[in-house]
Amino acid sequence: MAWKSADVVVIGGGIIGTAIAYFLSRQKIDVILLEKDGIASGSSGACDGAVVMQTKKPGVHLKLAMESHALLSRMQDHLQMPIEFEQNGGLIVIETDEEKTAMKQFVKAQRQAGLDVELLDHKQLHALAPHLSDHLISATYSPQDSTINPIALTLGFAMGAKQMGAEIITGSTVSNIEVEGRQISAVETAAGKIETRTVVNATGVYASEIGRMLGIEIPIKPRRGQLLVTEARPDLLKPWLGSANYIAAKFNPQLAKEGAGGVSIDQTQNGNFLIGATREFVGYDKRTTTEGLKQIASRAVQILPVLKNMHLIRAFAGLRPYTPDGLPILGKVEKIKGFIMAAGHEGDGIALSAITGKLISELVSEGKTDVALDSFNLNRFSNDTT
Amino acid sequence: MGIEAYDVVIIGAGPSGIGAATVLAEYSLKILLIDENNQIGGQIWRKPAYQPVSRFRGHQPPTRQPMDLSTGIGTDKNNLHITTPSCVLGVFPDKHLLLSTSDQGVREIKARSIIFATGAREKVLPFKGWTLPGVMTLGAAQILLKQYGVLASSEILISGAGPLAYLLSSQIIGAGGKVTTVLDRSSLATMLNAVWVMAGQLPKIGEGLLALGRLIKKRVSVKHRMQVVEVKGKDKLQEVIAVRIASDGTAVDGSQQRYETQMLACGNGFVPNIELPQLTGCDLIYAVDKGGWIVKTDRSMETSVSGVFAAGEITGIAGSDKSLIEGRLAALSILNQFGKLNSKKYRIRRAALLNKRKHCQRFGAFLNRQWAIHPREWAGIDDAAIICRCEDITMGTIRGWIKKGIRSAPDLKRATRCGMGICQGRTCAPLIYEILAACSVAGKQEPHPLSVRTPVKPIPLGDLARL
Ligand SMILES: Cc1cc2nc3c(=O)[nH]c(=O)nc-3n(C[C@H](O)[C@H](O)[C@H](O)COP(=O)(O)OP(=O)(O)OC[C@H]3O[C@@H](n4cnc5c(N)ncnc54)[C@H](O)[C@@H]3O)c2cc1C
Ligand SMILES: Cc1cc2nc3c(=O)[nH]c(=O)nc-3n(C[C@H](O)[C@H](O)[C@H](O)COP(=O)(O)OP(=O)(O)OC[C@H]3O[C@@H](n4cnc5c(N)ncnc54)[C@H](O)[C@@H]3O)c2cc1C
Numbered sequence: 001m002a003w004k005s006a007d008v009v010v011i012g013g014g015i016i017g018t019a020i021a022y023f024l025s026r027q028k029i030d031v032i033l034l035e036k037d038g039i040a041s042g043s044s045g046a047c048d049g050a051v052v053m054q055t056k057k058p059g060v061h062l063k064l065a066m067e068s069h070a071l072l073s074r075m076q077d078h079l080q081m082p083i084e085f086e087q088n089g090g091l092i093v094i095e096t097d098e099e100k101t102a103m104k105q106f107v108k109a110q111r112q113a114g115l116d117v118e119l120l121d122h123k124q125l126h127a128l129a130p131h132l133s134d135h136l137i138s139a140t141y142s143p144q145d146s147t148i149n150p151i152a153l154t155l156g157f158a159m160g161a162k163q164m165g166a167e168i169i170t171g172s173t174v175s176n177i178e179v180e181g182r183q184i185s186a187v188e189t190a191a192g193k194i195e196t197r198t199v200v201n202a203t204g205v206y207a208s209e210i211g212r213m214l215g216i217e218i219p220i221k222p223r224r225g226q227l228l229v230t231e232a233r234p235d236l237l238k239p240w241l242g243s244a245n246y247i248a249a250k251f252n253p254q255l256a257k258e259g260a261g262g263v264s265i266d267q268t269q270n271g272n273f274l275i276g277a278t279r280e281f282v283g284y285d286k287r288t289t290t291e292g293l294k295q296i297a298s299r300a301v302q303i304l305p306v307l308k309n310m311h312l313i314r315a316f317a318g319l320r321p322y323t324p325d326g327l328p329i330l331g332k333v334e335k336i337k338g339f340i341m342a343a344g345h346e347g348d349g350i351a352l353s354a355i356t357g358k359l360i361s362e363l364v365s366e367g368k369t370d371v372a373l374d375s376f377n378l379n380r381f382s383n384d385t386t
Numbered sequence: 387m388g389i390e391a392y393d394v395v396i397i398g399a400g401p402s403g404i405g406a407a408t409v410l411a412e413y414s415l416k417i418l419l420i421d422e423n424n425q426i427g428g429q430i431w432r433k434p435a436y437q438p439v440s441r442f443r444g445h446q447p448p449t450r451q452p453m454d455l456s457t458g459i460g461t462d463k464n465n466l467h468i469t470t471p472s473c474v475l476g477v478f479p480d481k482h483l484l485l486s487t488s489d490q491g492v493r494e495i496k497a498r499s500i501i502f503a504t505g506a507r508e509k510v511l512p513f514k515g516w517t518l519p520g521v522m523t524l525g526a527a528q529i530l531l532k533q534y535g536v537l538a539s540s541e542i543l544i545s546g547a548g549p550l551a552y553l554l555s556s557q558i559i560g561a562g563g564k565v566t567t568v569l570d571r572s573s574l575a576t577m578l579n580a581v582w583v584m585a586g587q588l589p590k591i592g593e594g595l596l597a598l599g600r601l602i603k604k605r606v607s608v609k610h611r612m613q614v615v616e617v618k619g620k621d622k623l624q625e626v627i628a629v630r631i632a633s634d635g636t637a638v639d640g641s642q643q644r645y646e647t648q649m650l651a652c653g654n655g656f657v658p659n660i661e662l663p664q665l666t667g668c669d670l671i672y673a674v675d676k677g678g679w680i681v682k683t684d685r686s687m688e689t690s691v692s693g694v695f696a697a698g699e700i701t702g703i704a705g706s707d708k709s710l711i712e713g714r715l716a717a718l719s720i721l722n723q724f725g726k727l728n729s730k731k732y733r734i735r736r737a738a739l740l741n742k743r744k745h746c747q748r749f750g751a752f753l754n755r756q757w758a759i760h761p762r763e764w765a766g767i768d769d770a771a772i773i774c775r776c777e778d779i780t781m782g783t784i785r786g787w788i789k790k791g792i793r794s795a796p797d798l799k800r801a802t803r804c805g806m807g808i809c810q811g812r813t814c815a816p817l818i819y820e821i822l823a824a825c826s827v828a829g830k831q832e833p834h835p836l837s838v839r840t841p842v843k844p845i846p847l848g849d850l851a852r853l
Contacts, residue, residue, distance in 0.1 A: 038794060038796060038797045038800070039797070039800070040800050041796065041800075045800055151800045155800065155801055159790075170797075228847070230847060231808050231844060232807075232808075270803075287478070287479065288476075288478075288839075288840055289478060290476075290478055290482065290484055290494050290853065293840070293850055293853075294850060294851065294853045297847050297848075297850040297851040297853075298850075298851035298852075300847065300851075301847055301848055301851045307847045307848075308846065308847060308848030308851070309846050309847075309848060310846065310847055311808070311844035311845060311846055311847070312841060312844060312845055312846070312847050312850060313807070313808050313810060313841075313844045314810055314839035314840070314841070315839055315840050315841070316837075316839050
């Protein structure tokens with residue numbers, strides 16, 4: 001006998017799963033969300049809150065991000081949790097002429113894609129962020145870049161979904177997925193079986209485990225990011241800040257100079273600084289390392305010297321759901337009917353959460369989406385290899 | 387820069403750490419004893435109080451230990467290195483430790499074996515207004531007196547339970563201060579019971595009698611079963627309001643008392659400093675009769691992580707005697723593992739120490755029971771009382787989230803930010819575990835500790851950058 005049944009079962013209570021549950025229940029679709037631990041206990045509870053457009057690749061990636069940004073900027077009106085969405089702009093700071101040349105190209109492509117972004121000179125930069133180190137020669141600036149509290153947003157989506165009728169079950173691990181013919185029929189948990197014909201895999205770095213239950217290979221693996229949090233201080237830095245070699249490290253590791261890793265700095269509404277992050281492949285190890293802490297701290301202090309005397313209160317690591325091409329895996333999986341992927345957002349899951357939720361709910365209710373999901377389909381990887 | 391390696395690194399130089407160091411120092415091992423205080427001694431042997439404030443000489447053994455040790459300190463013969471004030475900030479794989487020192491900045495060291503002897507800190511039962519200047523903990527008042535020779539105030543009101551409330555009162559009187567009233571949460575019967583539990587531990591009884599004698603002589607009024615529920619004052623403490631707590635944990639109608647005072651010292655027991663072992667991955671156990679979350683060890687004091695030992699208050703609150711014994715036990719086990727003490731000798735010495743420890747544990751269980759807070763007392767705490775002092779999270783906010791279905795401390799932290807501030811939950815986490823247990827309606831749940839992050843104490847980012 002089945003324990004429960006639902007039209008859709010979403011696996012994973014991170015930002016992606018809760019956003020999907022939220023948008024599905026907004027469409028009055030009967031949904032159960034299963035989370036093995038607590039809401040936001042995975043990557044979405046161990047990350048930064050950048051909703052930054054400048055760091056997205058011009059093309060479909062940036063297009064999705066901009067749509068998501070538009071949704072997130074209005075999200076507070078719909079959610080009870082204060083999600084701290086702030087559009088304070090974003091800076092990519094530049095340290096060398098070489099970086100400047102590369103960033104000029106990047107900005108050009110982004111502007112063509114419709115992003116409001118410009119190159120600032122030394123004077124403009126220091127007027128905008130007076131505490132920055134004088135050695136920064138320039139920066140790109142986009143007034144559209146924003147930040148949000150990722151934990152609050154995840155909880156907000158979850159509570160919103162619940163209010164509209166979704167059932168959210170925490171402490172519940174999906175151990176197997178049943179298939180009849182090629183059609184999904186149920187998911188199994190320790191408490192019992194839940195009958196459903198549609199399953200959304202929103203398990204982030206664990207997505208490949210769920211895939212294995214169905215004999216499907218999903219090329220998502222964890223990429224660790226170590227993050228530092230300082231004590232709170234009154235306003236010292238308004239915009240979100242990334243370094244030019246942060247962009248390099250994100251898209252092209254070869255470009256990132258040795259010993260000078262990319263860094264991002266953001267002062268939250270509470271006044272704490274969030275400083276990130278390393279990019280390492282070390283499996284599911286969520287520990288911090290002395291090298292990692294030192295690397296981030298020394299880069300941050302170089303860029304924003306006032307940080308030198310501020311206290312580090314905690315350091316932690318989260319796992320980004322990495323995919324080989326840096327794009328998430330979204331949409332139906334051909335081999336199994338009723339199996340939908342929504343994972344692999346790497347370092348952009350918070351920024352892309354709302355659009356992911358919206359598109360997946362459209363896919364479930366209408367069978368198609370506003371924005372074509374072809375370039376995000378899982379089959380892009382199998383085509384590569386065969 | 388090379389990473390300095392030691393055979394044994396001992397973190398904490400209270401009775402447990404010193405107990406371990408004195409045993410290990412007899413052997414040719416490279417040992418490092420670390421304490422974040424300026425001097426070794428821990429809570430009980432906090433200097434310069436080596437010359438006891440009292441003239442009572444009954445309780446000598448502990449005070450002799452650090453003396454013995456200090457004569458051997460620094461002599462290369464022993465290979466016992468001591469670094470103070472130095473704080474261990476974090477533990478990394480392969481027994482690497484991040485150490486912040488006053489002279490050499492932040493540096494990394496490594497160990498073959500680690501002994502955690504990090505002791506305990508105080509716990510306070512919160513009440514409305516407890517963040518007002520003029521309210522401090524018993525321990526803070528004691529540190530001011532012991533370490534700096536300063537009285538917190540010319541007059542002071544003391545509230546709490548257990549020996550520290552009386553000990554502090556006695557120390558204040560001995561130093562020429564005035565204690566106006568002692569509000570004891572426990573009953574007179576409990577106190578008399580203490581004498582019974584401590585039978586066989588004459589020095590403790592002596593200490594207790596001395597304290598009581600002083601209170602009687604100075605006509606200090608001692609009120610039992612009284613708990614502070616609110617303090618008031620403009621910018622600083624002016625008035626303390628207390629009620630009588632019935633045995634079912636509720637406030638007795640009409641029992642309210644008001645006291646005018648400018649200084650209140652309060653405390654309700656101790657909680658183990660388990661952060662570093664937790665960070666290391668050592669298994670923990672939640673045991674209310676041992677002070678909350680404690681480090682799990684076997685009979686050799688080894689934790690679930692091999693080569694990592696825990697001794698003293700962090701394996702269960704029970705006072706200095708147990709700490710000293712466990713420090714020695716851990717040291718003997720390491721000597722045995724290193725092949726410096728044969729198994730037969732080891733087992734004999736271990737059995738003797740384990741036997742002595744039993745009495746201490748009985749005393750410990752008694753203490754922790756005395757500090758236990760009835761679920762109904764938690765229910766009686768005002769909505770406006772702050773629970774997380776760093777982030778200003780009130781009891782009312784926490785109640786709201788429990789009503790919304792939150793059951794675990796990590797979930798509560800994510801929802802409210804409690805425990806995310808500068809103290810990283812050192813103050814509020816133990817309270818939150820109890821609040822969740824007391825206020826949650828749902829059936830029994832495995833309590834979940836809050837996660838611990840490096841650094842366990844804040845450090846300037848610049849220091850880390852220079853590592
Ligand atoms: C250091 C760092 C900084 C970052 N900064 C940013 C940023 O500034 N902006 C941004 O947009 N993104 C950022 N990210 C990326 C972002 O955190 C992730 O992309 C996002 O959190 C992924 O969300 P998710 O819901 O897919 O995964 P998760 O949040 O990990 O959710 C997946 C959930 O699935 C659950 N689960 C797994 N298996 C099962 C099972 N079998 N049954 C039931 N439940 C299961 C897990 O417990 C987990 O809670 C950062 C990441 C890191 C590590
Ligand atoms: C505030 C307070 C006051 C007390 N007063 C008394 C008293 O007057 N009489 C009495 O009998 N008992 C007192 N106690 C009880 C006390 O716990 C025991 O008597 C005894 O000191 C316990 O010994 P220990 O070795 O287990 O821990 P402790 O004596 O507490 O020693 C632990 C040591 O570890 C150090 N430490 C902790 N973390 C780190 C770190 N990360 N890096 C470096 N060093 C670290 C601390 O500085 C401390 O010196 C008091 C306890 C507290 C909390």
